[in-house]
Amino acid sequence: MVTSRALRATACAGCRLSILRGFYSLAGQSIRAPQACVRSSRYTRPNQQLRFSSQLVHESQTTTDGQSEIIKELLEQEEATGKNEVSAEAGVEVQESEVPWYLQSGTPNEAPKQLPQCQRLPNLPTSAPPILQPLMQQISIDLGIDDLSLLDLRKLDPPPAFGANLLMLLGTARSEKHLHVSADRLCRWLRSSYKLRPDAVGLLGRNEMKLKLKRKAKRAKLLGSANDENTDDGVRTGWVCVDVGSVEGCEEEVKTPRHENFVGFGRRTDRVRIVVQMLTEEKREEIDLEGLWSGILKRSGQAELATDGVGIEPSDGLPDKPSSPNTLDRVREGLAVKFGQVQTREMHTFARRMSKVEVPVSFDERQRVNTKATEESLLQDVRSGNYEMATNCLEQIAREGNSLQQDKCKLLVLKELRIRLEGLSREHAVEELGIQDSSEMNAFFVCFNRALSSFPGEFEADTRIWLACFARELGHREYPQSRLFALFEELESYGVKISAASYLRLLKGILRSDDGKGDYYGPSLAAAEMSSAILETMHDQGIEIIDEDILVSLQEVIAPECSGSGPPYSLSADSEETFELPSLTMSPMQYRLHTLIMTVDLPFFRDVSRMRLMDLYARHGHWKQFFEIFRMAPKQGQPQSANVYAFMFRSVAQKCNQKACMAVLRTWIPDLEAEKPAIKLEGDVGKAIEACLIISDPSLEQDALNSPDARGEWLSLWRRIKSSSGRDDPAL
CATH class of the missing domain: 3.30.460.10 (Beta Polymerase, domain 2)
Incomplete structure (x- = not known):
């Protein structure tokens, strides 16, 4: 029974035969493999008969009769199973191809899975x-x-x-x-x-x-x-x-016309x-x-x-929530409170003319009107010079405790004080600031100090720096160099932002000479240290200190001012570079700054900046540096302008040095004529060259009148200038 169940459990006929051979080999018998050909995808076993040789028959005599019966029973069951399978498949048409199942293409179509909601x-x-x-x-x-x-x-x-x-x-x-x-x-x-x-x-x-x-x-x-119970980490x-x-x-989108009043x-x-x-x-x-x-x-x-002209009221074409009666009641109540009366009429979307209703002025409106009147009165006091009244008004606003109004009024007063002081002449500004007695207790300073806040802003910092530098420029003895540097340290401690213009104004004020102290031979060591600290702060705040305006302004402010004999500086020995003009050497600080200007790779200086430096060097006798600034354009491959040429010729002519005038004319006239775009010998350039020609040959003008046929180096240049300018010349 166990053996028959094991055979029925195996679905493959080949497996059944293998099991049967295993059992049969125990008895010393052998079973031949069946001769059958596979014609379909399923294996069918034909009816088989076991044939035993004579030798096997003799050997089988040693086995018992019970074992032979069991083997026969198994063989009969196997044959019956094969016949049943063949009879079950006989009525089904086999339409499968000769290709094995593992090479057949075509997977079962699975139903598409639906996505979750x-x-x-x-x-x-x-x-x-x-x-x-x-x-x-x-x-x-x-x-x-x-x-x-x-x-x-x-x-x-x-x-x-x-x-x-x-x-x-x-x-x-x-x-x-x-x-x-x-x-x-x-x-x-x-x-x-x-x-x-x-x-x-x-x-x-x-x-x-x-x-x-x-x-x-x-x-x-x-x-x-x-x-920690706090969920926000x-x-x-x-x-x-x-x-x-x-x-x-x-791609198929229809382009809509653009609106001119686009907002967003x-x-x-x-x-x-x-x-x-x-x-x-x-x-x-x-x-x-x-x-x-x-x-x-x-x-x-x-x-x-x-x-587009459609009413705002909700309709069938525009889905919207209908206005509830409670909403309309609240709207009517709000309008009734605003106009001081109850309106029982319904709301309409059509415009109509309403009767004039006197609207009562609210408390906020009255306060706004009073604030505006106070500001106008305060500004009028400052403009008229009534600083005592302006100070009293500021104190009254401070006692009221309105911090916003107080800050606004202080800024207005500071702005108006600066505008008034800038509009005065130097003499009136001296009287306004009380510089004669050098006191800070006059009405202007009292009003100015009262308008300052506890924590200054950028505008207040700029205004304080401007007033301190302006007072020092006018000669106020309460504003020395140390006072300006103390103001800088105070504003730096507040962390207030200072503009680049205010920093430059501070540098000029500290390096400026004190009025009434005689000759000035340059800034002191203490002033240089203060200026270095300010420049370092500017650099830390991201302000470009190697700048054209800063370098030119510093060179102007550190230049010595001597009424009598100048400082003991020697003369330059190189006469070719100075065109026979005696050139004084610079102070060490000036020379270092000039070297920085000439060596640092900066954008090309503007004509105004170069002429400022040339004028400064010409007034102090630094002719070597004068012509170095003049040559900046050719060195950098830039064209020289007519204004710079005219300034150079005019500055040399003012020295009344004949050799220098002749040298600059012979050197720079060919370069002037080779400039692109070309520079004509007219206007300021022609007048400056004429001045140099007269210094070179004082009788040149008379010779041109007396001898029209005369030829010469300076006469030909003189006639060219006259012809270019279009002026009548009897010699022509």
């Missing part, structure tokens, strides 16, 4: 960009962002801050980790697939959140506050905004901007971006219909 994609809007469908597929299916919704903000007017033609996708992440991983993979997918540059705001890098939370837990453990945001950027719009953020463009808002479930419920933008779209649609 949370991963279904929203419908595409009209004229959708080509990237929108694969983007939503990537976000919802591949990244697993649930409850995806699409907001079409392309018709919003004015456009939102992201820009015009905006499409916004909103989705819910399953956790904070899923949020950041999905946003990171989305950015990588956009970069690799579409070559875009997405900007993810709020995205933490790989393992960044894990690292921050680990550090926070470690700090909390060290502080003994591991069980300062690391989790729950919100990542991925700005995909501007993509190509639909960004520039008008036909490209579409896509923004993906990824939030956790709690953050999405808290912020409710769908409700916010839906309300904005609703109001924008109503405004568009109203502009």
Whole structure:
């Protein structure tokens, strides 16, 4: 029985035969393999008869009769099973090919799986960009962002801050980790697939959140506050905004005409901007971006219909919530409170003429009027020079305790004081500041100090620096160099921002010579140290100190001013570079600054700056440096202007040095004529050359009149100047 059950359990006929052979071999017998050919995909066993040789018959005599019966029974059952299989398959038509089953193509068609409700994609809007469908597929299916919704903000007017033609996708992440991983993979997918540059705001890098939370837990453990009940850890945001950027719009999109009165953020463009808002479930419920933008779209649609001439009242064509009676009652009550009476008439959208109603002035309106009157009175006192009244008014405002009005009035007073002082002449400004007695207790300074605040701003700092430098320039003895540097340190301690112009004004004030102290041979060592500290602060604040204006201004302010004999500096021995003009050497500070100007790679100096330096060097006898500044243009490959040529010839002519005038004429006239664009010998250039010619040959003008046919180096140049300028010359 056991053997028969084992044979029936095996479905393959070959396996059954193998089992049978195994059992039969125990008795010393052998079974031949059946001779049958496979004609179908299933194996069918024909009716077989076992044939035993004589030798096997003799050997089988040693076996028992019970074993022979068992073997015969097994063989009969096997034959019966084979016959049943053949009879069952006889009625079925075999239409299979000769190809084995493992080489047959054609897999069973599986039914498509339906997406869950949370991963279904929203419908595409009209004229959708080509990237929108694969983007939503990537976000919802591949990244697993649930409850995806699409907001079409392309018709919003004015456009939102992201820009015009905006499409916004909103989705819910399953956790904070899923949020950041999905946003990171989305950015990588956009970069690799579409070559875009997405900007993810709020995205933490790989393992960044894990690292921050680990550090926070470690700090909390060290502080003994591991069980912190505060859910906001300062690391989790729950919100990542991925700005995909501007993509190509639909090709079939109809271009709408542009409006001239375009208002909104960004520039008008036909490209579409896509923004993906990824939030956790709690953050999405808290912020409710769908409700916010839906309300904005609703109001924008109503405004568009109203502009087209459609009434604002809700109709069947415009889905809107009807106004409830309670809402109308609240509107009527608000209007009744505003106008002081109860109106029982219904609300209408049509314009009508209303009777004039006297509206009572509110407390805020009266206070606004009083504030404006106070400001006008305060400014009038300052303009008229009544500083005592202005000071009393400021004190009265301070006692009232209105800090906003007080700060505003102080700024107005400071501005008006500066305007008034700048409009006065030097003599009147001296009287206004009380410089004769050098006192700070006069009415102007009292009013100015009363208008200062406890924590100065940028405008107040600039005004204080301006007043201190202006008083020092006028000779006020209460404003020495140390006072200006103390003011700089005070403002620096407040951390107030100081403009570059105020810094330059401070440098000039500190390096300036004190009036009434005789000859000035340059700034002292203390002044140089103060100036270095200010320059270092300017550099730390990002102000460019190697600048054209700063270098020229510093060179002007450190120049010595001597009424009698100059400082004991020697004369320059190189007469060729100075064109026979005696050139004095510079002071060490001036020479270092001039070397910095000539060696540092700066943009080409303007004509005004170069002429300022040339005028400074000519007045102090530094002719070597004078011509170095003049040669700056040829050295840098720039054309020399006519104004600089005229200034150079005029400066040399003022020295009345015959050799110098002849040398500069022979050297620079050919260069002047070779300039491109060409410089004509007329105007200021012609007058300056004429001055040099008269110094070179005092009888040149008389010779040109007396001898029209005379020829000479200077006569030909003289006639060319006269012909270029168009002036009548009897010698021509």
